[in-house]
Amino acid sequence: MTDPNLFGSFFKDGHSWARWRVLLKAIFALPFDQGDLAVFRRLTGRKEVPTESAREAWLIVGRRGGKSFCVSLIAVFLACFRDYSNHLAPGERGTVMVLAADRRQARVIFRYISALLNLVPMLAAMIERLTAESIDLANGITIEIHTASFRSVRGYTVVAALCDEIAFWQDETSANPDREILDAIRPAMATIPGALLLCIGTPYRRAGVLYEAFDRHYGKDGDPVLVVRASSRTMNPTLPKEVVAAAYERDPAAAAAEYGAHFRDDVTGFLDLAWINAAVEAGVPERPPREGIAYRAFADPSGGRADAFTLAMGHSEGERRIVDACRVVRPPFDPSAVVAEFAAVLRAYHCRTVTGDRYAGEWVTEAFRRHGIEYRAADRSKSDIYLETLPLFSAGGVVLPDLPQLTAELRALERQTRRGGRDIVDHPPRGHDDLANAACGALWLCAREQDVPILDLSINWDLRRPSAFMRSNIA
Structure with a gap:
């Protein structure tokens, strides 16, 4: 030197x-x-x-x-x-x-x-x-x-x-x-x-x-x-x-x-790793559609430049909220072509509506409408949806497909307490949560449709102890 x-x-x-x-x-x-x-x-x-x-x-x-x-x-x-x-x-x-x-x-x-x-x-x-x-x-x-x-x-x-x-x-x-x-x-x-x-x-x-x-x-x-x-x-x-x-x-x-x-x-991991591991149905990357099941769909749209365009299908069985299938298309891509692909998945699961990011552009609503699918903007922010699915994971009431990208994104989610005491959940810097967002959105929809009690955001929850949970194999 x-x-x-x-x-x-x-x-x-x-x-x-x-x-x-x-x-x-x-x-x-x-x-x-x-x-x-x-x-x-x-x-x-x-x-x-x-x-x-x-x-x-x-x-x-x-x-x-x-x-x-x-x-x-x-x-x-x-x-x-x-x-x-x-x-x-x-x-x-x-x-x-x-x-x-x-x-x-x-x-x-x-x-x-x-x-x-x-x-x-x-x-x-x-x-x-x-x-x-x-x-x-x-x-x-x-x-x-x-x-x-x-x-x-x-x-x-x-x-x-x-x-x-x-x-x-x-x-x-x-x-x-x-x-x-x-x-x-x-x-x-x-x-x-x-x-x-x-x-x-x-x-x-x-x-x-x-x-x-x-x-x-x-x-x-x-x-x-x-x-x-x-x-x-x-x-x-x-x-x-x-x-x-x-x-x-x-x-x-x-x-x-x-x-x-x-x-x-002020930044911690959001979901306990044990909860995520317990939720994954090993060796089952996707559940095919079945008759008589009311499926819910959640999408995280993207314009095809930076983020992936994702879709998740889910349903309820008793006290369990199940993510049946996920789709992810990474950029670059033609958004219209992805909407057409996802619309076909929605029809296969007998689902004529899909809920998604309320900040998505009007083009998303119109693009799905052209394929006979109604796009509904979620009345919760992404962070609130994550927070409201937390009790589902902690109670052992979630079933996830065996998808490495999904589990990696869920494990990486971070919870940050902002000034004023409000908690925000998001991916870490330079990370992505497009698939986790869609999957948790589907879980949130299933819990809401079943009138299952979900997280009261006015309460400071401490849910670090997952309850015991056993899952039977479902064909």
Whole structure:
């Protein structure tokens, strides 16, 4: 960071990068200068100076704190200045893997890495091949970007893994993508001495691997897993105070997470995982229509650009509310064609009406009308529908089809208490709940049509204990 022949020109303002310099020393167990120990203790909660390089480093830092650039510096150092040849088979390449929620986000770090390599002549000479998503170096190391999927990280020998904004990773087919990805990466690093798992992120709710790392390893002397927690201005004193102050004024809870690096207390999981697991009818992705059943339908329309267009069919049997079938069409698509497809499903289930989002455009009503289907706008918001289905899940009165995307979306739903005490239920940032919305809408309709008592939103319900529930198999 100080050598003019390497990265000195990138860190001319030494004061603003001083705390990052201390963290880099801590990660690689380099000697501390006078004053470094106090900074280290403040950022890590530890008392003793590290004597060995970290096996894993978790950097919980507020937004605009400089974490992406410093992580890129670490990646270049590990890729260019360490010799892994004794640990790679002939023809095998070691990989520095950059993972993020999507490729666009991963490219931010990748561009930093590319600049650090190309702007230093000594390192630029090492580049053998450069593409939009990978850099092959002459020493047998490849730097690649990947999306956060456990399927995409297998089959590599990983010398370093950089996991960006890990608190916000989402996967429509997995309830715990962060944990599954790390479970796939760690074995890929096992044969490389000095391999480093580097996870960075702005904190969110008290769940997931980022929070678990903080809870288990923060402040633990001698632990090979180093956890850092620091506010944005602690790591980047050039960030204007007024920007942070304005954020706190607008939304104190959100600003405390985004700039203060505190995990949120006002956001929790909505449905108990045990309730969801008990509701899923294993091996039954769909129930065909039957005569004599009054089916209800709920749709979550979309214009075909960002969100999926979804439909769920449901019915009641005694005290049970059953989701029989779900349909999901992901963008891009022709909305009129999807309406025609869904209308055919509705007719198959002898259903001539469908309820849906009250904020949907008039085109939805007209599109269904052309196929002989009446579209009715729900008299509840999406959040209220979720809240009103909560007692159905807690009582064990829900039957769901065995659809991984549906269960993943239900598990990811979050409950947030807003100022004034009102609870809001929605998907997490960068997530989706289109299928969960349709399914819960169908359950809500079934409960309402049967005059089943549902949640009184004026009561502060505590429904954390699911009642015992046994379900017989139905053909």
